[in-house]
């Protein structure tokens with residue numbers, strides 16, 4: 121697929137300087153070096169305090185710093201706003217950026233609630249010339265792109281079943297202090313909003329739209345310590361679901377933030393009528409493929425045969441990394457702005473992901489029908 125890149129430099133505002141703020145900054149600094157086109161202008165960086173904004177603007181190479189995100193999104197020199205703030209700020213920041221005429225690169229999950237995500241998708245639809253893209257970076261991994269291509273080309277025949285998990289253990293310690301992330305009001309969903317949405321993005325890209333879900337959630341640690349005494353955890357530590365796809369295929373799905381020993385176990389397999397593909401993000405440079413008649417599985421390493429790998433490195437097996445996925449995400453956004461293929465998941469496609477995770481959160485053992493899928497695939 122050809123990806124034209126902008127010939128003129130576009131101005132970027134970055135909001136937030138944490139895990140994802142640095143990841144977006146690295147992507148903005150590297151995207152033209154890797155994929156060509158004009159280097160983006162790193163115009164302004166916004167953070168909570170002037171001190172942090174100043175220090176990170178200097179570290180990341182942004183021209184200006186501010187403690188006002190409103191100032192950053194309305195800056196006339198800015199064309200694109202990267203939003204890497206906590207979930208509760210996503211809607212106001214994204215809507216303000218759209219209203220200011222900017223393209224928006226927003227971290228997942230889209231918002232705290234399905235209503236918020238719906239409103240954001242409606243606003244994006246009313247600004248059709250402005251691109252939106254959500255931070256579903258795992259879709260960009262060349263190994264995932266190869267798996268998706270194998271499924272689309274029928275290498276494993278007709279997809280019959282999806283088995284997926286996304287487990288981490290960052291909340292496994294019961295003495296981990298209570299935080300706002302564990303509330304509906306400020307954090308939104310729990311493991312489903314943080315981890316499960318990534319697995320959904322890959323699942324629907326491989327399997328197509330979901331038609332029915334039945335799920336259960338669990339809060340493994342209902343009270344957590346705080347300086348004011350134990351406080352209630354409101355959102356789920358883990359969730360499990362059974363899924364029916366519009367194609368008739370079936371799926372199983374599980375996600376947890378309290379899975380001891382699991383660090384980034386975004387692991388899935390697709391069972392097809394003629395073969396099976398297996399992937400695990402903790403070994404993100406390989407796929408395992410079995411085809412009917414073979415005794416077992418063959419290991420397929422990422423390499424320069426995949427264009428988005430070769431843009432970084434000419435040698436197979438030399439491995440691709442987490443932050444490099446974000447460079448491809450930035451390329452996809454810039455290329456869409458330059459008239460290339462549409463980038464996604466955009467806000468309309470992101471809303472479909474939100475519908476699925478919110479259905480899982482609310483199912484409580486009842487079957488939920490997913491009524492409307494505006495897009496066949498997530499990206």
Ligand SMILES: NC(=O)c1ccc[n+]([C@@H]2O[C@H](COP(=O)([O-])OP(=O)(O)OC[C@H]3O[C@@H](n4cnc5c(N)ncnc54)[C@H](O)[C@@H]3O)[C@@H](O)[C@H]2O)c1
Nearest residue numbers: 136137138139140166167168189204205207227228229255
């Ligand atoms: N795509 C991924 O793989 C991935 C990974 C981790 C986190 N995330 C998402 O990224 C978002 C941020 O997560 P994180 O781990 O980087 O969090 P973080 O706590 O490390 O960083 C959040 C940043 O936002 C800043 N911030 C908070 N409120 C602000 C405001 N009003 N104005 C300006 N800046 C403000 C904070 O100062 C901090 O720099 C979350 O939505 C999370 O779900 C995505």
